[in-house]
Amino acid sequence: MSTQPLLTPFDLAGIELRNRIVLAPMTRSRAGAGNVVTELTATYYAQRASAGLLITEATQVAPEGQGYVATPGIYSPEQEAGWRQVVEAVHAVGGVIYAQLWHVGRVSHTSFQPGGKAPVSASGIGLTGLTWTSEGQVPFSTPRALETDEIRGVVSQYVQGARVALAAGFDGVEIHGANGYLIDQFLRDGTNHRTDAYGGSIPNRLRFLLEVVDGVTRVFPASRVGVRLSPGGAFNEMADSDPDALFGAAAEALSIRNLGYLHVIDPAASPKRFTPLLRARFKGAYIVNGGFDAETGNAAIASGEADLVAYGVPFLANPDLPRRFAEGAPLNAPDFATFYTGGEKGYTDYPALP
Ligand SMILES: Cc1cc2nc3c(=O)[nH]c(=O)nc-3n(C[C@H](O)[C@H](O)[C@H](O)COP(=O)(O)O)c2cc1C
Structure with missing residues (x-):
């Protein structure tokens, strides 16, 4: 049998990836005290290091960026040390690993916020429904709109996150612009009702993302920075009046900045695919997921639709996913009940093939 396209190597900005299978970023809520990742997390990623590229779970760039229990941070010296052991464990077995930089914006609750303050967002538009905190399920807290002169400070939190990632030894970073978190809240007009330079027109709504990109690419070379977008995603009550125009313009702006990759959640089975449009607008590597x-x-690789394919749930449940694909072996079933619970169960105990 000829080699499967997924199992062929790929040159990502001068890094030789051993295959085109990417571990999609996945929150696992296993960080310890101080939002520091532990040795268990190093084991989890090292188990999956046979991917061409690993992208970590979302990791908040500042305390204000947290919206879930036990998610790791990437701003303190202790967090840097925690991540260093993850990176070293992955590098020791020949893996390549990027950190996903995150700020949840409005997807939060006052109990996660320093001083119990309101979460911040592009506009003061709250999420309906409930979220999990350490005290159980509670309604989301109504956010407050960032003042124009505060935005520079939030951009610098992402830049600081990139600095910590660099110091911890990560090969690159992915800026989380997807799934209804802070950057996405600025991008889409369902959540961005601003009347200053960060709202209204598409160039204005792109401004926050691009300032983050421009800041982060002063820390890592642009070729080592990726951005994740979810143009069709409604998760976290997201909507936009013209996603083709918005995300097409985003892809172009990121292309001009010579970013290493664009990572798009664009489900294979979705009736409306964004990949043909975005792939044509972005000259770097293209990762598709969903x-x-x-x-x-x-x-997807054979047709040229994408250069790399990211796998979430299948990789969560199958630490040796590339080998299973190579051998056509059956996959372990995911245990949804342990996706976000602490500990080893459902984290590091999925069996590899003998
Ligand atoms: C447990 C879990 C946690 C996730 N956490 C993140 C995250 O931290 N950052 C992110 O960008 N996407 C996150 N996602 C979305 C996945 O990266 C991916 O887009 C989604 O699972 C669809 O891909 P799949 O069908 O291959 O699983 C998460 C998904 C799951 C199942």
């Missing part, structure tokens, strides 16, 4: 399996992933 419900792919071995067959559809191989087809």
